Amino acid sequence: MEAKITVTARVAGGVFQNIAMTSTRLPDAARLFTGRPLAEVLNLIPAVFSLCGTAQRLCGLAAVENAAGLPPQARPRPLLAETLVEHGTALARDWPVLLGEAPDLKSLKALRAARHAPPPDLLADLLDTVPPRLLAHLDALGLAEFGQGPPRPEAGPFSRHQRHFVSNGLKNRFLARVVETRAAMVAFATAEDLEITIPAVTDGVGTASVEAARGTLTHSVRIEGGLVRDWRIAAPTDINFHPDGPLVHALSGQPAGDNPEHRVRLLVAAFDPCVACEIEVILDA
Amino acid sequence: MCMAVPSRVVAIDNGMATVEAFGATRTCSLMLLSESVEIGDYLILGVGGGFAQDIMPKETALAALSFMAEVLADGRA
Incomplete structure (x- = not known):
């Protein structure tokens, strides 16, 4: 049941090629919402997709409002909190591991304890201490422009902030998450909480997207007689880790160096999958 | 989809469940x-499964598990 992505990269002639991507995620699970009352589904969504439960819940609700013919509402505060916690988790848990260090469990615990209002001091500390070392690590390995190539559709912080960057190399991908975290901290400080209510009239066909931590999340719904008739979810990881998606293309043809697994690991972390990612490197003779 | 399976605590020993x-x-x-954790609580594990990152209310967890059982039984989801 535990979802996992596996990236299998072949190295031949010193470059990555024939990248295969497999996933045990269940992207069509939302189809089983069919036939259930709307209220039940709106309660199930954050419970079933709890890793980004706030974004999932708000996106589902926005799709329902769209189906009911209501205008889209801004609900930035809970979404910003979730984004800050997810980006903070990457800084505390994942980025140190890329540097060969232990995860910062103390910061991680503090972040999770205050997940509805992530403490600015904690985030600022993480931003001041972790990214500079990771960026220096990339420079030292000569990997600042690793993965650079023609732009392709993708989801996430780099996609949202790419106007600030001249290249889509590895360093800029990590920098985009830093930029976004700083911007989200400012936005969160002034964002308003809005009450969440299910609209009274809900029948219809609707679709809505929200910017979740890892990228654009889209729900498409059809509701008849208060019952769900169709419900589809497209998540950022579906796009970024697609077998013909941006990560596969960024990796293909890149120099493998003397530690190819670490290079794949860095690129995967830059795209930040929502589930565990296993990496296999096959060295061709 | 990034489903996280609520897992029921069956034993606790020295900070490990x-x-x-x-x-x-x-x-x-x-x-x-x-929060403190008791046997019978439902936990959400973080990516990789080494650490519990949330306690989920029992009613919510049972609803999610019941839905996930249907997804598994359906097979093609």
């Missing part, structure tokens, strides 16, 4: 949780 979901058991650390 043995948890069960769909017949499989595993061990996870409780050190990231601020």
Whole structure:
């Protein structure tokens, strides 16, 4: 049941090629919402997709409002909190591991304890201490422009902030998450909480997207007689880790160096999958 | 989809919990949780499964597990 992505990269002639991507995620699970009352589904969504439960819940609700013919509402505060916690988790848990260090469990615990209002001091500390070392690590390995190539559709912080960057190399991908975290901290400080209510009239066909931590999340719904008739979810990881998606293309043809697994690991972390990612490197003779 | 399976605590020993979901058991650390955990609580594990990152209310967890059982039985989801 535990979802996992596996990236299998072949190295031949010193470059990555024939990248295969497999996933045990269940992207069509939302189809089983069919036939259930709307209220039940709106309660199930954050419970079933709890890793980004706030974004999932708000996106589902926005799709329902769209189906009911209501205008889209801004609900930035809970979404910003979730984004800050997810980006903070990457800084505390994942980025140190890329540097060969232990995860910062103390910061991680503090972040999770205050997940509805992530403490600015904690985030600022993480931003001041972790990214500079990771960026220096990339420079030292000569990997600042690793993965650079023609732009392709993708989801996430780099996609949202790419106007600030001249290249889509590895360093800029990590920098985009830093930029976004700083911007989200400012936005969160002034964002308003809005009450969440299910609209009274809900029948219809609707679709809505929200910017979740890892990228654009889209729900498409059809509701008849208060019952769900169709419900589809497209998540950022579906796009970024697609077998013909941006990560596969960024990796293909890149120099493998003397530690190819670490290079794949860095690129995967830059795209930040929502589930565990296993990496296999096959060295061709 | 990034479903996270609520796992039921069946034993606790020195900050580590043995948890069960769909017949499989595993061990996870409780050190990231601020709240105290008891046997019978439902936990959400973080990516990789080594650490519990949330306690989920029982009613919510049972609803999610019931739905996930249908997804598994359906097979093609």
